[in-house]
Structure formats: C-alpha cells, structure tokens
Amino acid sequence: MVMRVALYIRVSTEEQAKEGHSIGAQQDRLLDYVRSQGWEVAEVYIDDGYSAKDLHRPAMQRLLKDCEQKKFDVLLIYRLDRMVRNVIDLYSVMEHLDKHSVMFKSATEVYDTTSAMGRFFITLVAAIAQWERENLGERVKMGMEKNFRKGGWNGGEPPYGYRLEDGKLVIHEPEAAIVKRIFELYKTKGQREISRIFNQEGLRTRNDALWAGYTVRYILENPVYMGKMRWMYRQGGGKKTNQEIMIDGDHESIISEEDFNAVAILTKKRLIYREKTNVCFPFTGILKCARCGSPLQGGEKKQKLQNYRFYRCSGRFAQGICDIPLIAEDTVEKLMLEQIDFIIDGSWQKEIDIINDNQVATESPDHIQLERELNEIQKRKKKWQLAFANDVINLDDLRIRMQEENEREEIVRAQLISEPFAEKPLSKLTKQDVMAFAKNIKESWYHLELEHKKVIMQTVFERIIIDTYGEAVGGPGRRVPCKIISFETN
Structure with missing residues (x-):
C-alpha cells in the first residue's frame, strides 16, 4: 500500500x-x-x-x-x-x-x-x-509558597467579603457586613437557619445564588476572616490533607481571632450534643416537594411512646423558599400503598410494558456498572458547579475538579464502547408477575426492616411528587392531609 x-x-x-x-x-x-x-x-x-x-x-x-x-x-x-x-x-x-x-x-x-x-x-x-x-510545576509551586509565606493571595476568586486590588485582598464592606452578621447569628442559630433567614430577606450570594447551610459553614470555618492564610489545606481531589500551614496574612481581618475561635468551639459542642437518629429513611431521595421542587429529607423527633418520623422540605428548612409543612412518614407510607393497590387491581395494566418472547440484548453487569458510574460523574459535576455558585470553592478549584471528572468520563465512555452487550434471552414478565410483586410488597411492608423498605422504594419509584392540603390534626406529631401529585417508576 x-x-x-x-x-x-x-x-x-x-x-x-x-x-x-x-x-x-x-x-x-x-x-x-x-x-x-x-x-x-x-x-x-x-x-x-x-x-x-x-x-x-x-x-x-x-x-x-x-x-x-x-x-x-x-x-x-x-x-x-x-x-x-x-x-x-x-x-x-x-x-x-x-x-x-x-x-x-x-x-x-x-x-x-x-x-x-x-x-x-x-x-x-x-x-x-x-x-x-514537572520542573515548571515545581517552580510555580515554589513561587506560590513564597508568596504565601509573605501572607499574599495565590490567585483564584477572592473569598466572600473581599475583593482583589493589585493582587491583595481588600475588604468589600457590603459583603463584610453579612460575614459579621453570620458570626453573630451563629451564637444562637444554626447554619441552615441562618441561610433560611437570608433567603427570606431576599439576600443572595455573590453569584446571585440562594444561601445554603454549607455556604454559611464555609464562611464560619475559613480563617481568612480573622486575618490568616492557610496553605496545603486540600489535595487536588478536594480531600483535606490534615497538614495545613497557617500564617498571618497581609490583609485586614473582618472577624477578631477571639470570635472566630469561639465559633469553632461552639461548633464542636453542637456536634457532641447533637441528637443521634436512625439515618435510614425509605423515601429520602425519592420524595420531591410539589411547591418548590426541592427534595424532602427524613427526620425524627423523640416522643414518650414512639418517635415521630417525618419528611421535611429542604427548600423550606435549608433555604427558606417554601412553606410546605412536615409530612409524617406513616402518611407517606399510606399514600404509597394506595398507589400499589392500583397495580394489584390491574388499573396500571396499560402502563406496564410486557417483554415479548424474542431474545433481546441485555447489558452485562460491567456495562451496567459503567453506566452507573457515568451517572455519578454527571451528579458530581453538578455538585461542583453548585459549590462554585455558592462560593464554596473558587474558580481554580472548579476547573481542577471538572477536568478530573471529564478525564474519568472519557475513560468510562471508552470502556462502554469496548464493552459488548451480552446476548441472552430474558425471562418473560407478565402482568400477573408485576401484580404479584406489588401484592407481596403490600403484605410484607410493615414487617420489613427500614433498609429493606428503602431498597424496595428505590427499585420501584424514581420520583414521587407530594403536596399537603387542609389543616394538621392531632396532638404532638400532628398529621397533615397529603396527596401524591405525580410519580415516576423505574
């Protein structure tokens, strides 16, 4: 040739x-x-x-x-x-x-x-x-370390409360006032409560995003606000090194060192005395609020006879943008089992896809795992972008993390292309099979462990949109009437 x-x-x-x-x-x-x-x-x-x-x-x-x-x-x-x-x-x-x-x-x-x-x-x-x-990288690192030893800023977006002028951090008064207020509010309120107050007042972060608990936490834990600079705090992947170096910066502090340390002590005390709860909530990750679209997260309150388990909207309690009340877990269970009834009595028959007798190409376990990893990569990308939008990480950190995710994504996609589908027949799934499975869920539901319930819910449902109506009734742990607006199955 x-x-x-x-x-x-x-x-x-x-x-x-x-x-x-x-x-x-x-x-x-x-x-x-x-x-x-x-x-x-x-x-x-x-x-x-x-x-x-x-x-x-x-x-x-x-x-x-x-x-x-x-x-x-x-x-x-x-x-x-x-x-x-x-x-x-x-x-x-x-x-x-x-x-x-x-x-x-x-x-x-x-x-x-x-x-x-x-x-x-x-x-x-x-x-x-x-x-x-590599030699160039070492020289750059040495230059950055030298600049750090002098108390200088090593590039990237300046932290909330500061602006950069001639390479130096200078206090930005409108934001600095909010930083001071965060440290003052934290004496009597938690991170989520502070973010909720700010959102209700119409305050937004520098990037015009809603405040969140982790945004407040980042400010409370950043020593830059007491005039310090830290070096080697995190590795390239975002993990803490536990070998950080702290020195005095050449910028003006917003918070006194005494107030900053007092907040650190208060945080440790709250972690020690925080009530422990059963962390398994079957509907966490599935329930969505019909009013604001935020996820509902499980919680628990101690009572004399039986603990009150419930789901609360993160849009209300973390961001202050919603007014939906707490929803009792047993109320959600009742609504879910009513939906299961539709399967048992055959009302869903038109919506159930029945696999025919032909052989079909099914994904191998490795192929499925690669698909799952791709989904996880996409989720992590969104989290990094959200963290940047809320000033949790700076632009340089975002670029590093997105580059790592993109490189891993390329590898996974290449493996997906080379991974063949396994040709094998699937067992025929009839409407009766689906109805029998649903009946089994209902009959065994109240005898299952919480972990088993969670697995079943994640297997059956992709998303359940829920809302409340009317007034809550009863004593402590009152139940408010609810309705499922829509749902998606897996």
Missing part, C-alpha cells in the same frame, strides 16, 4: 530573508524526498509568515484536525524548527500523531518515527518535555 504523506511548510518573512528557507525551496526538497521513498502526497500545509512560538497557526491547526480524520499516514517536514521551537509543543504534536497512528519524519534530521532508532529518539525528547513540565 502506498504511504500517503502530508507536507508541512512554514516560514516567517524575517526567516525567509535571512536564511533562504523559502516556501518554494522547502517544497522542492520535500517533494524530492517523497519521490525517493515512493510515497504519495496527500496534502500540503503552508503557514506563510507565522512564527513557531506556539501551535496556533492556521495550517498547523488544519493539519492536526485532518490527522484525526486519518487523511494521511506520514507527516514530513523539512526541519524540526519549521514545525515547533520548544520540546513541549513537540511532545504535544508527537502525542497527537501517535494517538491517531500517524508517523513522523524530518527530511534533514534524525527525527523519525518510521524506524526503531527514530522512535527511541522521540521518546527521549518526550521524556525531556515531561521533565520540563
């Missing part, structure tokens, strides 16, 4: 005048080389009047794109400095060519991936490029 070759030619006006490397001269030399090898010219890429300081050149970008589409088998240049002028760019181009199985050859030098010696030499150059990158 005849090798298809791409010719890359570059010259700047100054180089052409000084060195005589005209476009015509380079092209003639390259064509002579192609003829000597018996190759076939697929395309000629010419950057006329462009410097090689980087890869942002029209013909170079077109070449890299055509490489992805396999339009040629070999890239031929006159001399290496016609293509790149630093080892990092060389490594980048070599990596791109290798990824798409394109060889590389210089007509006048030993740069050549068509031979074993040439590939060894390119590998050596790549190693030098990696060393240069």
